Amino acid sequence: MTFLARHFLFTIVFTIAAWLVVFQCSPATAKIILVPDHYPSVNAAIQAAQENDTIRVAAGKYPERITLRPGITLEGGWDSNFTKRDIAANATTLAGSAMGGFSVFGADRTVIDGFIITGGKAPIMMAPDALIGPGIYADSINITVKNNFITGNNAAGIFLRTCNALIVNNMIAGNGQAGIFLEKNSAVTVLGNKISNNLTAGINVGGTELSQITISNNILQKNKRAGINAAWATGVIRNNLACENGHAGIRAGATPMLIANNTVTDNQLAGISVGAPAVDPTTAEMQAPEIKNNIITHNGEAGIHANGSGYSHNLLFANNKVNGFHPDFLWYTRLQFGGYEDMVSLEKSKNILADPLFVNPAQHDYHLRPGSPAIDSGDPDVSFNDKNFGPSLGADKNDMGIYGGPFAFPEERPANVSPVAEIDLPDRKFYVGEKILLNGEKSSDPNGDELSYKWSILLKPTGSKATLSASAKEKTKLVCDEGGYHRIGLTVTDRWGLRSSPKTIGLVVDRDKPPTAKISKQMSPVNVGDTIKLSAYDKKKQNGNELNFFWEFVRKPAASRTTFTDASTAKPTFVMDTPGCYTVQLQVYNGKKHSEPDTAHICSRQSRITGKRVVPDEYPTIQSALDTAEANDQIIVNAGVYKEKIIVDKVVDLIGVDWPVIDGGGEDNNDATVFICYLDNMTSGKVQGFVITGGGAGIFGHGLQILNSSPEV
Incomplete structure (x- = not known):
C-alpha cells in the first residue's frame, strides 16, 4: 500500500468514528430503509423516505440519476444481508442515467456516504437542473458528502452553488472539470480528501461572490491545473499536500486568507501564488493573504509568488527550476520569491532556504526526517503549536509543512528508540579559571523527539570545586579551580522519558597558563632608511616587566643586513635597510612557560621593481x-x-x-x-x-x- 493510500485510509477510519456519534443521536422516529430488500431502486426508496430516515444500499451498480429529499442519509457499502458495512469490499455504484446530466442531485440536510459516484455527463435532453453533468450537484442547501469515490464525471466531481457543505474523506479523481467546484457565497469545509487527476483544478472556487472555505488535510495531486484555486474565497487553507499539479500548488487572492502548514512540491508553476495586496475599505490598510509555516519545494516557478509581502516562517528549496542548492546567492533567493527578497529581508521574515529532508519524496512520503530544518521552525505563537506526536517531531513549537501545527491528523508513532548523547569539546589545551565550552547539540533522537539534557561532573581532582554553568541545557561551561584530570558525563532524555546511555569525556586541565605574546600594531608602510620601533608592551593585556622577550626575524629581503638593537627587550628597533617586507616574530617567557609566537609584517613603500x-x-x-x-x-x-x-x-x-x-x-x-x-x-x-x-x-x-x-x- 502506498504512503498516500495509507494516509487516506487513516483519515477515513478517524472521521467515520466521529460520525458514528452523530448517527447515535438520530431521533427515535427515524426509519432504516434497505435497497434492494425494501425497494428495488435507490430513487424508489428516497421517495418513500421521510426526514431523518437512513437508506442503506447493498453492494451493486445502480444505473439511475439520484434525486435526494431533505433530511435523509444515503449509505452505501452494505453486504447483501445488511449485517456488515465495508465500503471498500462492498462497492456500491451510483452510475447515473443513460439520459445524462448529474449522477446525484442533493437536497437540504442530506448525507451521501460510501458510494462510487460516476456517470455524470452532458444530458440528452437539456433539463434545467442538469446542465453540466457533475457527479454531485447541489444548489442553496446544507449537504454532507463523505467516504465516497467520485470519478468519471463529465464536469466537476462535486458542484456546489450557494451551499453550506462538509466534504470529508472522499477520493475525487478523473473528473472532466474540477474535483470540487463551488461558487456564489458557499461556505464549505473540505477535510481529509484525496483529489487527483481532474482535468482542471483539484478544488476551484469561482464566480463573482466570495465563498468561505476551510480546506484542511487533503492531498491534491496531478490535477491538470492548480491543486487549489481559491481566487474567489476567504478562509483557511491548512495542512494540505499539493504536489505534481499542472499549474500552481495553491492559488488565492482575497483576504482574509490563512495559508498555513501546507507541503507544496513539484507543481508546474508557482508553489503558492497570491494576487497583489488589496486595500481594506474599513481600515484603508493594505491586506494580503497570510502565508506561513509551509514547506515549498521543487516547483517550476517561484516558491512563493506574493509580490513581496504577506509571508513568514516558510521553508523554500529548489523552486523556479534551480538545479542544485545555492542559498548564499542573491539570485537564488530572489528566484524562490518571484524576484523579491534578499538575505536581510529573508532573515527578518524568518523564512528558511534549506533542504527540508523529507523521508522519501520519490515515494511521496513527505514526513520530515529527524534533524530537518523545518522541525520547530514555524511561527512560535502558541496557537500554531504542534499537538499530535506523531506525525509532528521535536518540541511543541510548530513544525513546518503538512505534519505540523495543531490541525495535523494524529498518526501512530513508530517504536520508540533510545536517544544518543554526544559531547563536542574544543581541540585545544585547557587551563584553570577558563570557561570550557561543552556542547551537546550533536546529540540526536532517532524518532526526532525533543531532548532534555543532564550534565554532571563524574570525576575531578581532590579538593576541586569545579562547576558547570548550566547542567540542564544543550551547552554548558566547565570552570575549574584545580589542575588535573576531569571527567564529564551527559545523558539526554526524549519527550516520552526514554533516556540515552551516558556519554562521557575526559580532559586534563593545566594549572599554569602560558603568557601571551603580542606585537603592537605597526604604521605600515614605511620608507627605506627608517628606524622601525617595535613594542610588546600592552598595559591592557599584560605587564611587560614581568616577562622575558625573544625577538627574531622570520623573513627579510635577501640583501638586508639589519639586526635588532636589543632582541631581549620589550621595545627593540631595527633599520629598514633595503626595499621589501620584514617579518618579525615575538615569543615571551614568564619563568614557567613560553608563549605561542606572534608575528608582524613591516613592508617598505619602495618595491624591488x-x-x-x-x-x-x-x-x-x-x-x-x-x-x-x-x-x-x-x-x-x-x-x-x-x-x-x-x-x-x-x-x-x-x-x-x-x-x-x-x-x-x-x-x-x-x-x-x-x-x-x-x-x-x-x-x-x-x-x-x-x-x-x-x-x-x-x-x-x-x-x-x-x-x-x-x-x-
Whole structure:
C-alpha cells in the first residue's frame, strides 16, 4: 500500500468514528430503509423516505440519476444481508442515467456516504437542473458528502452553488472539470480528501461572490491545473499536500486568507501564488493573504509568488527550476520569491532556504526526517503549536509543512528508540579559571523527539570545586579551580522519558597558563632608511616587566643586513635597510612557560621593481603587498593557497598566476574574503586569475564584495 493510500485510509477510519456519534443521536422516529430488500431502486426508496430516515444500499451498480429529499442519509457499502458495512469490499455504484446530466442531485440536510459516484455527463435532453453533468450537484442547501469515490464525471466531481457543505474523506479523481467546484457565497469545509487527476483544478472556487472555505488535510495531486484555486474565497487553507499539479500548488487572492502548514512540491508553476495586496475599505490598510509555516519545494516557478509581502516562517528549496542548492546567492533567493527578497529581508521574515529532508519524496512520503530544518521552525505563537506526536517531531513549537501545527491528523508513532548523547569539546589545551565550552547539540533522537539534557561532573581532582554553568541545557561551561584530570558525563532524555546511555569525556586541565605574546600594531608602510620601533608592551593585556622577550626575524629581503638593537627587550628597533617586507616574530617567557609566537609584517613603500610587487617572493601575504602598494601598481600573486581575508582600498591590478587560492576561512562572521572599496567609480583596477573561497557564514560573508568601486573582474 502506498504512503498516500495509507494516509487516506487513516483519515477515513478517524472521521467515520466521529460520525458514528452523530448517527447515535438520530431521533427515535427515524426509519432504516434497505435497497434492494425494501425497494428495488435507490430513487424508489428516497421517495418513500421521510426526514431523518437512513437508506442503506447493498453492494451493486445502480444505473439511475439520484434525486435526494431533505433530511435523509444515503449509505452505501452494505453486504447483501445488511449485517456488515465495508465500503471498500462492498462497492456500491451510483452510475447515473443513460439520459445524462448529474449522477446525484442533493437536497437540504442530506448525507451521501460510501458510494462510487460516476456517470455524470452532458444530458440528452437539456433539463434545467442538469446542465453540466457533475457527479454531485447541489444548489442553496446544507449537504454532507463523505467516504465516497467520485470519478468519471463529465464536469466537476462535486458542484456546489450557494451551499453550506462538509466534504470529508472522499477520493475525487478523473473528473472532466474540477474535483470540487463551488461558487456564489458557499461556505464549505473540505477535510481529509484525496483529489487527483481532474482535468482542471483539484478544488476551484469561482464566480463573482466570495465563498468561505476551510480546506484542511487533503492531498491534491496531478490535477491538470492548480491543486487549489481559491481566487474567489476567504478562509483557511491548512495542512494540505499539493504536489505534481499542472499549474500552481495553491492559488488565492482575497483576504482574509490563512495559508498555513501546507507541503507544496513539484507543481508546474508557482508553489503558492497570491494576487497583489488589496486595500481594506474599513481600515484603508493594505491586506494580503497570510502565508506561513509551509514547506515549498521543487516547483517550476517561484516558491512563493506574493509580490513581496504577506509571508513568514516558510521553508523554500529548489523552486523556479534551480538545479542544485545555492542559498548564499542573491539570485537564488530572489528566484524562490518571484524576484523579491534578499538575505536581510529573508532573515527578518524568518523564512528558511534549506533542504527540508523529507523521508522519501520519490515515494511521496513527505514526513520530515529527524534533524530537518523545518522541525520547530514555524511561527512560535502558541496557537500554531504542534499537538499530535506523531506525525509532528521535536518540541511543541510548530513544525513546518503538512505534519505540523495543531490541525495535523494524529498518526501512530513508530517504536520508540533510545536517544544518543554526544559531547563536542574544543581541540585545544585547557587551563584553570577558563570557561570550557561543552556542547551537546550533536546529540540526536532517532524518532526526532525533543531532548532534555543532564550534565554532571563524574570525576575531578581532590579538593576541586569545579562547576558547570548550566547542567540542564544543550551547552554548558566547565570552570575549574584545580589542575588535573576531569571527567564529564551527559545523558539526554526524549519527550516520552526514554533516556540515552551516558556519554562521557575526559580532559586534563593545566594549572599554569602560558603568557601571551603580542606585537603592537605597526604604521605600515614605511620608507627605506627608517628606524622601525617595535613594542610588546600592552598595559591592557599584560605587564611587560614581568616577562622575558625573544625577538627574531622570520623573513627579510635577501640583501638586508639589519639586526635588532636589543632582541631581549620589550621595545627593540631595527633599520629598514633595503626595499621589501620584514617579518618579525615575538615569543615571551614568564619563568614557567613560553608563549605561542606572534608575528608582524613591516613592508617598505619602495618595491624591488617600480610599480610591481610579487607575492610571496617579496611579500609573504597578499594583504602586506596591498598595504604597501601605490595607486595603479601591479600585484602579482603566484600559485599557492593564501589563508587570509583581504581589503583592496586603492586602485591596483591584482593578478593571479596559475590560479592561486584566496581562502577567507569561512568563519562565523559577515566578512567577505575579498572586499574592494577604493570608492572610485571612474577608474578600473583589476582582479584576475584567482580561486576565491571561504567567505564568512553570515549573510554578508561573500567571496567577493565590491563597494562603490568599478574593477574589472
